[in-house]
Amino acid sequence: MATLCPNCSGNLLYSPSRHAMFCRMCGGTYAPEEVGESQRTSTTYECNIYSCPSCGGTIAVTGTEVSASCVYCGNTTVIFDRISTNQRPDGLIPFSISQKEAVEIVRKHMADAALLPKGVDDIKIENMKGIYVPYQIVSGRFYDSMTIFADHKNGNNNSVPRYYGRAGFCDLLNIPVEAVSSINNDFSRQIEPFDINDAVEFDEDYLMGFYSDIPDVTADELSDAAGKMADEMFGNLMRESISGSNKHVLQSRYWTKLYDNNLMLFFPVWFYTFVYKDKPYTLLINGQTGKIAGTLPWKKRSLKRDGIILAAVMSILLIAPFIIFDRLVTFNAMFTVGFTGFFISLICWLVGYQESSSVKKNAGMTQEGSVFNFVNERKG
Amino acid sequence: MGWSDIMQTAHLVMLIIICIEIIVCCSAISYCIMATRLRNRNDLGVIEKQDLNHLKKVDLIGNDNFGSDAMKQADFMNRYAADPFKDEEAL
Numbered sequence: 001m002a003t004l005c006p007n008c009s010g011n012l013l014y015s016p017s018r019h020a021m022f023c024r025m026c027g028g029t030y031a032p033e034e035v036g037e038s039q040r041t042s043t044t045y046e047c048n049i050y051s052c053p054s055c056g057g058t059i060a061v062t063g064t065e066v067s068a069s070c071v072y073c074g075n076t077t078v079i080f081d082r083i084s085t086n087q088r089p090d091g092l093i094p095f096s097i098s099q100k101e102a103v104e105i106v107r108k109h110m111a112d113a114a115l116l117p118k119g120v121d122d123i124k125i126e127n128m129k130g131i132y133v134p135y136q137i138v139s140g141r142f143y144d145s146m147t148i149f150a151d152h153k154n155g156n157n158n159s160v161p162r163y164y165g166r167a168g169f170c171d172l173l174n175i176p177v178e179a180v181s182s183i184n185n186d187f188s189r190q191i192e193p194f195d196i197n198d199a200v201e202f203d204e205d206y207l208m209g210f211y212s213d214i215p216d217v218t219a220d221e222l223s224d225a226a227g228k229m230a231d232e233m234f235g236n237l238m239r240e241s242i243s244g245s246n247k248h249v250l251q252s253r254y255w256t257k258l259y260d261n262n263l264m265l266f267f268p269v270w271f272y273t274f275v276y277k278d279k280p281y282t283l284l285i286n287g288q289t290g291k292i293a294g295t296l297p298w299k300k301r302s303l304k305r306d307g308i309i310l311a312a313v314m315s316i317l318l319i320a321p322f323i324i325f326d327r328l329v330t331f332n333a334m335f336t337v338g339f340t341g342f343f344i345s346l347i348c349w350l351v352g353y354q355e356s357s358s359v360k361k362n363a364g365m366t367q368e369g370s371v372f373n374f375v376n377e378r379k380g
Numbered sequence: 381m382g383w384s385d386i387m388q389t390a391h392l393v394m395l396i397i398i399c400i401e402i403i404v405c406c407s408a409i410s411y412c413i414m415a416t417r418l419r420n421r422n423d424l425g426v427i428e429k430q431d432l433n434h435l436k437k438v439d440l441i442g443n444d445n446f447g448s449d450a451m452k453q454a455d456f457m458n459r460y461a462a463d464p465f466k467d468e469e470a471l
Contacts, residue, residue, distance in 0.1 A: 109424055112421055113421050113422045114417050114418060114421040114422055115422075116422075141465065142435075143464045143465070145442060145456070145457060145460035145461065147453040147456060147457065160448060161448055161450070162445070162446075162447060162448060163445075163446040163447070163448070163449065163450050163452065163453055164444065164445050164446065165442055165443070165444040165445075165446065165452075165453065165456035165457075165460075166440060166442060166443060166444075167440070167441055167442030167443075167456075167459075167460035168438055168439050168440035168441050168442065169437075169438075169439045169441070169464070170435045170436060170437055170438040170439065171435070171436040171437045172434060172435065172436075173433075173434050173435075173436050174434060175434045186427070187425070189427050190425030190426060190427055191425070192427075192428065193428065193431065229430060229434075230434070230435070232430055233430045233431075233432055233434060233435050234435065234438075236429065236430065236432060237432055237435060237438065250453065251453070251457060253457065253460075253461060255463050255464060255465055257465040283424070284425075292424045292425070293424060293425030294424050294425060295422055295423045295424065295425070296422040296424070297422075298418060298422055303414055303418070306414065307407075307410045307411060307413075307414045308410075310406075310409075310410040310413065310414075311403070311406045311407045311409070311410035312406075314406035314409060314410065315402055315403045315406040318402045318406065319399050319402050319403075322395060322398060322399065322402075326395065329391075329395070331391075331394065334394045334395070334398050337398055337401075337402075338397070338398055338401055341398075341401045341402060341404075341405040342401065342405075344405050344408070344409070345401075345404055345405045345408040346408075348405070348408035348409050348411065348412040349408045349411065349412070351412050351415075351416070352408065352411040352412035352414075352415040352416075353415075355412070355415035355416050355418070355419040356411075356415040356418070356419075358419060358423065359415065359418045359419050359422065359423045362423050362425055363423075
């Protein structure tokens with residue numbers, strides 16, 4: 001299945017920086033359509049399937065590449081499972097970001113990260129794996145009914161709540177829906193969008209040097225995912241049509257009917273896996289734009305220490321005047337400080353809780369358990 | 381115990397309460413700063429707003445403004461609750 005160099009018979013790999021097939025032995029470059037056997041009339045293609053006994057993830061490898069570690073959880077023992085004949089995708093977006101560029105992106109974010117534990121920033125290039133993730137490009141009909149809340153100002157500049165109802169039909173056109181269950185949809189959406197205008201006709205040669213995943217979502221799951229995205233879009237569109245502030249959808253109910261003419265495209269994604277405190281972490285990088293997703297670990301003890309020191313210093317600075325000028329502090333001043341402090345505390349606790357919940361949620365998706373939550377549920 | 385003693389005790393109690401409140405407030409500010417710091421610097425993913433060009437030919441069949449009456453929401457949702465594609469699927 002390997003594509004050989006016409007000049008020296010070395011293995012050709014697709015090079016994102018050259019946008020061409022590259023021979024590491026003689027340095028020759030070739031357009032993917034110039035080399036390899038043309039199988040464009042076929043509706044299938046063959047690849048080797050490897051499975052990970054640790055997380056249950058499977059990965060398809062084309063060509064002579066041998067999968068030595070799991071691209072999802074970093075487990076170093078993966079087992080050759082079978083040779084599989086897969087449905088040929090309609091096209092793919094070739095990798096534009098090379099492995100080195102992807103490593104640099106991760107390195108840059110790690111340099112900016114707060115309280116990064118030692119050793120995490122020791123990036124191993126072999127842990128950066130390029131995977132073509134299958135997406136279904138779906139179209140169909142959509143129906144949504146929703147109620148929306150908005151704040152309005154009256155003549156006295158006071159906030160007045162307003163409620164709206166919106167229901168309607170629309171056509172869905174070319175919505176990209178990730179079609180592999182082993183990656184959490186909320187996680188993969190963080191590296192989107194991909195520009196499908198860069199898609200080319202599928203050729204196995206583009207897969208040389210990369211992995212690919214196999215679409216395994218059912219029609220119902222595809223419809224649910226497309227409906228969820230369309231509901232979000234419809235909500236955004238309806239909110240734009242309403243004046244006021246603090247606009248949000250209160251409730252919605254929707255139905256989706258997808259057409260049968262879905263296109264399957266492979267989208268390029270770099271997976272970087274590393275292990276910290278026996279927990280595997282996965283970062284995703286869009287192989288077309290370089291957009292990154294994932295949450296880097298932090299030193300929890302240092303975070304607590306920094307927080308306590310900051311709180312202690314602020315407390316001392318604020319309490320000191322009350323102690324020093326004890327006799328001058330009136331009841332009115334104390335009541336004012338009391339009420340102000342109460343509201344500041346309330347707002348800070350709420351904002352802090354919101355921010356830390358968001359970090360924890362994303363950190364969960366970055367770690368193996370959540371990335372493979374869907375797979376494990378399916379495995380029962 | 382004279383009036384001035386009562387006032388002095390009340391003053392002291394208030395002062396202690398204010399000090400505790402300042403500590404709670406500073407803890408909240410510190411928590412907020414630390415959480416925001418992690419969110420901005422360690423949490424790398426952001427879900428971008430969906431491209432609205434995927435929605436075409438939007439045809440509104442229900443377009444009601446309820447004013448401040450939140451109770452009318454349930455009526456609206458019930459009115460437009462039927463699956464519009466049910467008959468199409470049966471066909």
